[in-house]
Amino acid sequence: MKVTFPHMGNMYICVKALLEDMGVEVVVPPQTSKRTISLGTRNSPEFACLPMKVNIGNFIEAHELGADTIIMAGGVGPCRFGYYAQVQREILKDLGYDYKMVVLEPPEKHISELLGNIRYVTGNKSWFRVIKALRLAWYKARALDELEVWVHRLRPREYQKGEADRVYGQAIRDIDQAKSCREVLGAAAKAGQKFGEIQADWTKKCLKIGLVGEIFVVLEPFANLNVEKHLGELGVEVERSIYLSEWINEHLFMGLLRKVKSSKEARKSARPYINHTVGGHGQDTIGHTVLYKQEGFDGVVQLAPFTCMPEIVAQSVLPKVSRDYNIPTLSLVVDEHAGEAGVMTRLEAFVDLLTRKAEGKEGVNL
């Protein structure tokens, strides 16, 4: 059995560590590229959202490398993603791929089915092995998140552009290669030291922008056309509403780790605008916008895949939140047709708006 799974930002590092540590043979799909998206788009319904198309592309490319089993997340609630696994299985079958698909449904609804599926993939591993593997994946997730905090703070401040990204790229490879928790900590410490050596202007006061929106396009730089990097280069310090460790804690560990930042607070802050779940991260988008304002951020960028229902709900509520809380927001809708130039223009204009607002400057001093 050779197991593969869809890409979502750096998630592959954690999932790979988890499975390999339990002795499962893993095929990581090649990094999402233009080819992935064209394969996915060609073989998906046009009106499905970008995550589904990228998943299909990942599965096809992993099959070329010999994968025969897919682990895919399921889901309940109004977001269409919950049904994608079933649709993807049918699409892959029609295309003639010989794939076994294991769908992990949320534990609160289907606990026995979930445990059965986990057993199917892992075989009869002892609980000790399972916990050890989970621990390694968790250490990696935390280490990766720390790297990203460094990069977000360094990009707008470094004197030599691109240095932080170089260190980041190397550190990701080191963490991916680490075989034990100790090695992970070692790699993280080494990266921290390298980051610390980068010459940067720490006295510079940067604009701060929070990134909110649908999890896949927020976490996957290829899908969001590198907004984090572009904003960093425009001199903005970015914070994401979703980090990998938080997502893993809530979805893999069922929120067992209490100290980790959770999305509960965000959902609470969405009141009175959205009082119950609208699927996906629609409610979180609103709540995080409110929280970012309270934390003193200058603006919020919302990312959504084209035709994403939960984010459309959030997008139509955002102007009111923006007015009530006096925080500018920009909504970016992305899919396989999105052009980087158009996204850049909007980001640049948004950053100009925030700069002039922060400086309290007239349209132009005349």
Added chain:
Amino acid sequence: MNCFLGVDVGSVSTNIILMDEETNVLESMYLRTQGKPIVTVQRGLQDLAGRLKPGWHIRAAGTTGSARHLTSVIMGADSVKNEITAHAVAATHLVPGAQTVLEIGGQDSKIIVLRNGVVADFAMNTVCAAGTGSFLDQQAARLNIPIEDFGPIALEAKSPVRIAGRCSVFAESDMIHKQQMGHNLSDILAGLCEALVRNYLNNVGKGKEILGPVVFQGGVAANVGIKKAFEEALEVEVQIPKHYDVMGAVGAALLAREAVAKGQPSKFKGFEAAQEDYRAGSFECGDCPNLCEVIEIAAGEKTIARWGDRCSKWANSVMAEESAV
């Protein structure tokens, strides 16, 4: 006399203006880009050089529009800014106190909300270009009327017909249908204006607080039919500034003026740049599956700029050569 040069290279038109220190527009040019931004800018600059009066001196230059980076590489610019900022700056300057800017150009439309002279919010069409200048152009051509007559004919309408305006292709089939049914031209054109305004307000203007004074600019502001449709839909008077069709360039010049306000020397290369032989080429990088199309600008034998690569290794390679020199 010190002058400021503003160049706006958009998808459909290239606008060049020259402004004096009191921000009066001295010269203004509206050229068709026709997919050849380099040649168009060079032709425009040559033309402008011929119109310069003795003693006029270019103190600073600014570029905007979708080809702003390309243009700044060619002519040298002190300010390279996106078109949203440029339009906002120009509107607040020409119509003091403006609170809303409606801008419809060749392929994009935007709304800019200004409060106390500062951009408070903006939106730009994202997934659809229905209702922009290119579509009006195309429909005027199909109906065999010069685009200049579009607005005046629409004003003659007695009872505008309702046209489906969500998608420009369906708007066209609906228009043809209304023609076949026997509606007259002016009613159809007025209906089209109303449909476009409805589409604009529902998509671009969605959720925005539109307060007067409202400024309408961009090439489409020349169409009095659209202006009237906006006034009826918004129930406020819509103002069209004097230089409505070159507002991006006006904004670029104002921003250039701001960029050198502290006495910095200008990066403008001079009108000789218009003579030099620039070549734009592109190649597909095959180093990874992204297959980025890298664009290369060469002056004579020397590559002066590259962009288009996701990993920016090609873009950086030019910068590295530059810093080595």
